[in-house]
Amino acid sequence: MDKDKNTFIVRCGEVALKGMNKPYFERVLLERIRKSLKKYDDVEAQRREGLIFVKTPAVYEKETVARDISRVFGVASVSHAVETESDLEAIYETAAEYMNGLIGERGIQTFKVEAKRADKTFPVESPDIARRVGGEVLKRCKVLHVDVHHPDCVLYVNVRHGRTYIYADKLKGFGGLPLGTNGKGLILLSGGIDSPVAAWMMAKRGMMIEAVHFHSYPYTSERAQEKVYDLARILASYCGRIRVHAVNLLDIQQAIGENCPEDEMTILSRRFMMMIAERIAEANGCDMLITGENIGQVASQTAQGLVVTDNAVSMPVMRPLIALDKVDIMDIARNIGTYETSIQPFEDCCTVFLPKHPVTKPKLSRILESESVLDKEALIRKALETQETVTVVPEM
Amino acid sequence: MPAYLDNSATTQERPEVTEAVMDAVKNAWGNPSSLHRMGMETEKKMKAWRRTAASVTGAAEEEIYFTSGGTESDNTAIFGACGALKRAGRHIITTSIEHHAVLECCRRLEEEGFEVTRIDPGSDGVVSADAVKAALREDTILVSVMHVNNETGAIQPVKEIGEALRHRDHILFHCDAVQSYGKIPLPVKEYGIDALSASGHKIHGPKGVGLLYVSREKRIVPLLCGGGQERGMRSGTENVPGIAGFVRAAQLAQEEMQENLQHVSALRTRLKEGILQEIPDVRINGPxxxxxxxxxxxxxxxxxxxxxxxxxxxxxxxxxxxGSACSSRSNKKGSYVLRAMGLSPEETEGAVRFSFSCLNTEAEIDETLARLKDAVTKNRKMLSLTGKSGRKR
Structure with missing residues (x-):
């Protein structure tokens, strides 16, 4: 066994279920894993028999490497493993040594063994391997007892062609599909709790992400914009660098305020956001728009509100949060690490000009009529002139 | 033309100060507590700086303690006094317009069983000395009143309060003078102030340094335990370059006090008159x-x-x-100081603080006025569109 290296077994969730395309997905996943480990030197990553094996120099903390791997979309789970020849004597010895290590590190007292024989030519069958390894470990690690119901630790023995892998932990990944296998989407990133979660969910399905943010500077502060970049930076730790386009919506809001009914301010603004986003998406090769909209959450996200907003563009709009409850969205936000940033109290451009009583059941025909007094094209073009693009890179 | 009119938040360090800091960094890096010559040389310099600081403050050298700034000075004075005097009583008097560094200390003490009376100001932002006197009790051990309020500039009647407390030995009178130190005279002995907080970066000095004056007649217990620096009041190796810079800044402020006062008074009048003449529907807050x-x-x-x-x-x-850093909708209450003065929500929401320094110029004021006029007009127009200022469509 190579003592200078740590070995990791990576299981590929849904990728494994693919048929003809499986090699393609595996190849992309392998590439993504390599990319996510770029900060380490001398990383080896290979796919073999439906699994991905990663080796990193032992100087890098194995917990950190495992965590990095687990954050790659498409990874079902990852285990740090010790490796030996597929030979019973070698397996006993390695297993005992490994368990002694765990006794020292974690003070475990009880265990059980689960064995799997991927190499069907191996002369001993799985239950038998488990029994024998268990017996040998008991002999060699005096403090341990077997407990098949509530063991402190499950020792997995995975016998493969030529090599056997022994491990005790499985770190769950996010699942999903490797990034880059599903086109590119443009997220309308507001700075709230929902939109980062929506972007993350689409990215988890393999979609590359680009972002647009609408602000009303000086009615919103530069700090609010910094917060959006902070959120993008967190997203970037999952999906690589993200380009964020910031657009000032103030002139449009002013035009709406001057020419349209007050209670339609929000819904009309949202239509303009969608239209501008569509232009930016087209200019940057995005296939679709993504929003954090969630039915019924606020006045502009009622069924009627969504109909009116959706009508503004012809590009498909993905709304991955549409039927989730707020608490579930918050849970995901906490889990992916965007929540704490999202709840910082800065006003975004939707709340600055919030009407006292916004329309909750807008009628498309009426909204279109209100909108028709505005020179849409000129307003959109002027707003696009304010566009600033920043590329946000993940923190290492 | 840019104009920095937020000098009550912090000021730009003056070149003379930077020079003093750099000189100390290069030539006085020995530890004043070291027994060898290098330590002694720094100690000698510290002594000279302390002498200067004492003279600017109008106190004796042994009454000056260098700290990390206004917040630490306030904390040391308040907790230190309560620690020393708690056997005499558990009642504190302060005002509702103090800086958070004072208010939060009082809140903590309240949790620990002290009683706190907070005096509200009048509509002009000035607390009445009579109200403070009327709040005095047998068990009052600490009175903490700021010299000048940081949001309105209102000068508080610390002289009168000091006189009323002069012969009450079991009361410590603390004055947070962070906004006034080096700007207007504050003769601590004459006013009967027992403890005073000052900060370096409000007077073109460095950040992270300030001082606490404690009268030799009064005793407070230290907050920090350790090597016993600053005569046991403030353990921790001295911030030598910071102190060098602070003292230089204080010295300059003292020397140029009258000149600077005239300069900023003219600027303030110019801006105030300009606003009153050119911008309708405004209210000057403060006395x-x-x-x-x-x-x-x-x-x-x-x-x-x-x-x-x-x-x-x-x-x-x-x-x-x-004046208020809250921008969130959930915390839209605005400045607690202006609210304590009885201002309406509309008045607090539209309140801007301009704060000057000797480095500002007339031309900057004129530019500010022109921009301000424009900004106010635009802002009013925009807000009226959404019906937020009451206009119905």
Whole structure:
């Protein structure tokens, strides 16, 4: 066994279920894993028999490497493993040594063994391997007892062609599909709790992400914009660098305020956001728009509100949060690490000009009529002139 | 033309100060506590700086303790006094317009069983000395009243309060003078102030350094335990370059006090008159000019949101403050100081603080006025569109 290296077994969730395309997905996943480990030197990553094996120099903390791997979309789970020849004597010895290590590190007292024989030519069958390894470990690690119901630790023995892998932990990944296998989407990133979660969910399905943010500077502060970049930076730790386009919506809001009914301010603004986003998406090769909209959450996200907003563009709009409850969205936000940033109290451009009583059941025909007094094209073009693009890179 | 009008938040370090700091960094890096010559040389310099600081403060050398700034000085004075005097009683008097460094200490003490009386100011932002006197009790051990309020510039009657407390040995009178130190005279002995907090970076000195004066007649217990520096009051190796810079800044402020006062008074008047003449529907917050520190001007622009004005002005390089840092909808109550003065929500929401320094110029004021006029007009127009200022469509 190579003592200078740590070995990791990576299981590929849904990728494994693919048929003809499986090699393609595996190849992309392998590439993504390599990319996510770029900060380490001398990383080896290979796919073999439906699994991905990663080796990193032992100087890098194995917990950190495992965590990095687990954050790659498409990874079902990852285990740090010790490796030996597929030979019973070698397996006993390695297993005992490994368990002694765990006794020292974690003070475990009880265990059980689960064995799997991927190499069907191996002369001993799985239950038998488990029994024998268990017996040998008991002999060699005096403090341990077997407990098949509530063991402190499950020792997995995975016998493969030529090599056997022994491990005790499985770190769950996010699942999903490797990034880059599903086109590119443009997220309308507001700075709230929902939109980062929506972007993350689409990215988890393999979609590359680009972002647009609408602000009303000086009615919103530069700090609010910094917060959006902070959120993008967190997203970037999952999906690589993200380009964020910031657009000032103030002139449009002013035009709406001057020419349209007050209670339609929000819904009309949202239509303009969608239209501008569509232009930016087209200019940057995005296939679709993504929003954090969630039915019924606020006045502009009622069924009627969504109909009116959706009508503004012809590009498909993905709304991955549409039927989730707020608490579930918050849970995901906490889990992916965007929540704490999202709840910082800065006003975004939707709340600055919030009407006292916004329309909750807008009628498309009426909204279109209100909108028709505005020179849409000129307003959109002027707003696009304010566009600033920043590329946000993940923190290492 | 840019204009920095947020000098009550912090000031730009003067070149003379930077020079003093650099000199100490290069030539006085020995530890004053070391027994060898290098340590002794730094110690000698510290002694000279302390002498200067004492003279600026109007106190004796042994009454000066260097700290990390206003907050630490306030904390040391308040907790230190309560620690020393708690056997004499558990009642504290302060005002509702103190800086958070004082208010939060009092809140903590309240949790620990002390009783706190907070005196509200009048509508001009000045606390009445009589109200403070009336609140005195047998078990009062600490009175903490700021010299000048940081949002309105209102000068508090610390002289009268000091006189009333002069012969009450079991009461410590603390004065947070962070906004006034080096700007207007504050003779601690004459006023009967027992403890005073000052900060370096409000007077063109470095950040992270300040001082605490404690009268030799009074005893307080230290907050920090350790090597016993600052005669046991403030353990921790001295911030030698910071102290060098602070003392230089204090010295300059003292020397140029009258000159600077005249300069900023003229600027303040110019801006105030300009606003009153050219911008309708405004309210000057704070007392009449003779009771107001001329370094601060607080104005409410009705029908605007101060934070938006701030961002509009920053686009032209003009920096002001809203006095309240809350921008969230959930915490839209605005400044606690202005609310304590009885201002309406509209008045607090549109309140901007301009604060001056000797480095500002007339031309900057004129530019500010022009930009401000424009910003207020735009802001009022925009807010009226959404019906936020009451206009119905």
């Amino acid at each position: 009449e000019d003779d009771l107001c520190l001329p370094y601060i001007l607080n104005v409410s622009f009705m029908g605007t949101r101060a934070e938006v004005l701030l961002h509009m002005l920053e686009q032209d390089g003009i920096y002001v403050s809203t």
